[in-house]
Amino acid sequence: MKTWIEAFSIIDFISVGILLTAVTLNAFKSIESYVKAYTINSWLLSSLIAVVAVLVGETHLYVAALLTLATKGILIPLFLRRIVRQMRVTHEVVPYISNSLSLAISGILVAVVYASLKEGIFVTGFSRNVLQISIAVILISLFIMITRKKALTLVMGLLFMENGLFLAGFSLTFGMPTIIELGVLFDMLMGVIILGIFAVQIKRAFASADLDKLTVLKG
Amino acid sequence: MIVILIIPIVTAILCYVLKNARLTGYVSLAGTIALAVSAWPMITSSISAPISAMDGAFSMDALSGYIMGLVIFLSLASAIYSISYLEHELETGLTDLRGVRRYYGLLHLFIFTMLIVTMANNLAIMWIGIEATTIVSALLIGLGFHKRPLAVEAAWKYIILCTVGITFALLGTFITYYASTAVMGTEGALNWTVLKTVAPRLNPETMKLAFIFVLVGYGTKAGLAPVHNWLPDAHSQAPSPISALLSGILLNTAFYGIMRFVSIVGPSTGEAFTGNLLIIFGLISIGISAIFILVQENYKRLLAYSSIEHMGIISLGVGIGGPVGIYGALLHIMNHALSKPLMFFASGKIQSRFGSQNIASVKGVLTSMPLLGSLTLIGALSLSGTPPFNIFVSEFTVLKAGVDKGLWTVVALFLLFVVIVFYGVLSGFGKMLFGKPGDAVGSGTGHHHVPALSLGRVLGNGIMIIMALSVIIMGLRVPGFIDETIRTCVQVLGAK
Numbered sequence: 001m002k003t004w005i006e007a008f009s010i011i012d013f014i015s016v017g018i019l020l021t022a023v024t025l026n027a028f029k030s031i032e033s034y035v036k037a038y039t040i041n042s043w044l045l046s047s048l049i050a051v052v053a054v055l056v057g058e059t060h061l062y063v064a065a066l067l068t069l070a071t072k073g074i075l076i077p078l079f080l081r082r083i084v085r086q087m088r089v090t091h092e093v094v095p096y097i098s099n100s101l102s103l104a105i106s107g108i109l110v111a112v113v114y115a116s117l118k119e120g121i122f123v124t125g126f127s128r129n130v131l132q133i134s135i136a137v138i139l140i141s142l143f144i145m146i147t148r149k150k151a152l153t154l155v156m157g158l159l160f161m162e163n164g165l166f167l168a169g170f171s172l173t174f175g176m177p178t179i180i181e182l183g184v185l186f187d188m189l190m191g192v193i194i195l196g197i198f199a200v201q202i203k204r205a206f207a208s209a210d211l212d213k214l215t216v217l218k219g
Numbered sequence: 220m221i222v223i224l225i226i227p228i229v230t231a232i233l234c235y236v237l238k239n240a241r242l243t244g245y246v247s248l249a250g251t252i253a254l255a256v257s258a259w260p261m262i263t264s265s266i267s268a269p270i271s272a273m274d275g276a277f278s279m280d281a282l283s284g285y286i287m288g289l290v291i292f293l294s295l296a297s298a299i300y301s302i303s304y305l306e307h308e309l310e311t312g313l314t315d316l317r318g319v320r321r322y323y324g325l326l327h328l329f330i331f332t333m334l335i336v337t338m339a340n341n342l343a344i345m346w347i348g349i350e351a352t353t354i355v356s357a358l359l360i361g362l363g364f365h366k367r368p369l370a371v372e373a374a375w376k377y378i379i380l381c382t383v384g385i386t387f388a389l390l391g392t393f394i395t396y397y398a399s400t401a402v403m404g405t406e407g408a409l410n411w412t413v414l415k416t417v418a419p420r421l422n423p424e425t426m427k428l429a430f431i432f433v434l435v436g437y438g439t440k441a442g443l444a445p446v447h448n449w450l451p452d453a454h455s456q457a458p459s460p461i462s463a464l465l466s467g468i469l470l471n472t473a474f475y476g477i478m479r480f481v482s483i484v485g486p487s488t489g490e491a492f493t494g495n496l497l498i499i500f501g502l503i504s505i506g507i508s509a510i511f512i513l514v515q516e517n518y519k520r521l522l523a524y525s526s527i528e529h530m531g532i533i534s535l536g537v538g539i540g541g542p543v544g545i546y547g548a549l550l551h552i553m554n555h556a557l558s559k560p561l562m563f564f565a566s567g568k569i570q571s572r573f574g575s576q577n578i579a580s581v582k583g584v585l586t587s588m589p590l591l592g593s594l595t596l597i598g599a600l601s602l603s604g605t606p607p608f609n610i611f612v613s614e615f616t617v618l619k620a621g622v623d624k625g626l627w628t629v630v631a632l633f634l635l636f637v638v639i640v641f642y643g644v645l646s647g648f649g650k651m652l653f654g655k656p657g658d659a660v661g662s663g664t665g666h667h668h669v670p671a672l673s674l675g676r677v678l679g680n681g682i683m684i685i686m687a688l689s690v691i692i693m694g695l696r697v698p699g700f701i702d703e704t705i706r707t708c709v710q711v712l713g714a715k
Contacts, residue, residue: 169393205368
């Protein structure tokens with residue numbers, strides 16, 4: 001199995017998959033597609049951890065893979081779908097800039113990351129590409145967050161960013177101790193639930209989930 | 220050690236289960252008193268020698284003890300003040316039983332999360348704690364009480380900005396883990412007690428990167444400019460006792476995280492790197508907040524900007540470094556944690572009396588409410604840094620540290636900004652305190668009735684008087700045991 005993984009550079013394939021699911025956000029028009037992309041992204045992340053677990057043969061990595069799958073792959077997407085249905089939003093994402101421009105900027109971001117981390121200080125074993133990809137995912141999600149209007153899109157951007165961050169952390173350290181992994185995932189889960197609740201509240205209070213309406217408090 | 224983590228949880232559940240609004244307030248008070256009583260021996264022993272529990276997962280030294288003492292003191296003050304605050308809200312129909320139960324339940328969860336931050340030995344567990352404080356306090360701002368669109372807006376901004384920010388801190392923590400495992404293997408690689416001993420051997424390049432991420436992350440939470448935008452919204456929209464907790468101690472728990480990192484990163488990269496970054500962000504925070512204080516028309520927002528200013532001063536103190544600088548910063552943490560909650564408590568009362576957060580709608584507080592007015596006056600004088608009040612002492616200590624190091628540009632800018640703040644705060648509150656009551660623009664909402672004297676109100680006023688007294692005492696002379704504690708903390712942080 002190990003030789004098989006190495007021979008076909010499975011790790012690189014999976015991490016490229018993670019990057020691509022993040023890039024697709026630029027093109028999607030409906031929030032449901034975002035949720036689907038996020039689900040795929042999380043499954044890929046969890047399978048990447050599982051593959052590395054096979055490679056280095058550490059039990060706590062299997063646990064981490066399962067935990068990631070359970071929270072990011074199943075619980076959060078289910079919750080998000082419920083929220084989307086509950087909000088009965090128009091399902092449109094409403095970007096501030098056109099999709100093609102947004103796609104182009106994402107491409108530039110990836111290029112910038114590759115150029116600047118080429119001689120990075122972290123080049124170790126399997127993680128050479130993974131780290132660059134994870135930073136690219138973080139940047140793309142930040143970009144998505146600042147260019148989309150709906151409250152839920154911000155939440156999706158944040159979730160993608162956290163996936164990128166997990167990938168970065170994982171590529172650097174082969175994962176944190178399980179108890180910490182558990183705590184971080186728990187925090188994240190609570191955070192998403194509460195953001196979801198607030199998104200519904202915003203919709204109710206301002207009769208719209210557009211964040212342009214949130215301009216009363218300033219100065 | 221674990222007992223004091225259980226007490227707030229039990230209190231939270233009790234408060235949520237009880238069906239009597241009045242009783243809930245006293246149960247919450249009893250819970251915080253129990254917490255204070257059981258934590259007291261722990262805090263005193265942690266100051267003389269570090270203690271740990273659960274295989275070193277939790278560990279407390281003097282700095283943890285110091286911050287924890289402040290957390291518990293302010294929780295107590297907040298729990299006391301909450302009783303009269305919520306009674307008033309119930310009377311005026313601004314909230315109902317459900318809101319009260321939810322408020323108290325969340326309040327104690329909030330205390331619980333802050334305690335975790337101060338007790339955690341592991342940097343990642345500390346991160347978990349800080350993120351948990353964001354989640355719980357966002358609920359307190361947005362839902363804890365009564366749902367208003369503005370509160371929802373503030374809470375949304377707060378949770379989005381802080382979660383994004385703090386995610387960067389997690390990345391910084393990961394990078395630290397990477398650097399430390401390279402030196403010493405995975406065993407206890409994130410434990411602060413262990414990291415302290417290997418700090419000089421950590422890779423400086425990696426630690427630089429880690430520190431930048433951590434500073435951005437926890438800096439967002441600590442309200443350092445230019446990522447402070449959530450702070451005025453959250454502080455002005457939260458219920459007053461919660462604003463007091465947010466400003467008085469939540470910002471400090473986040474800054475506590477930065478201080479922990481400074482003492483690890485400093486030996487690795489050299490003090491100049493962390494120091495310069497902190498000085499720059501500190502000065503930016505003081506400068507930006509000074510301008511906003513000057514033009515502010517809403518007194519709760521004015522107080523919020525003043526929090527940014529004081530966090531800037533704390534950051535400046537730690538950045539200048541040396542025993543004097545860090546002493547000043549730590550003393551400032553305490554002084555700010557006394558004066559600012561006092562002001563938020565007072566402004567809560569002013570707001571419920573005048574029904575507005577606008578400076579222009581409030582006039583003559585001193586004549587119409589002499590006690591509250593004088594307390595506000597003491598708080599405002601202290602916040603603006605007037606001698607002989609407490610904040611002047613710590614600001615002066617930070618200034619002296621800067622002069623000792625010969626950082627003349629920093630000192631000059633600091634003085635300039637502090638003078639602007641002095642004028643801004645005093646003119647803002649001066650307009651509210653003096654003048655004839657009733658002259659105010661848009662006032663006269665009619666409910667100028669004097670509320671009946673109840674136990675809750677007496678307690679609420681009592682705690683404000685105690686805080687005002689300690690503001691004055693701390694200004695005249697720093698009491699011996701506090702002085703000792705801070706000196707030990709300075710040693711813990713390894714200032715030479």
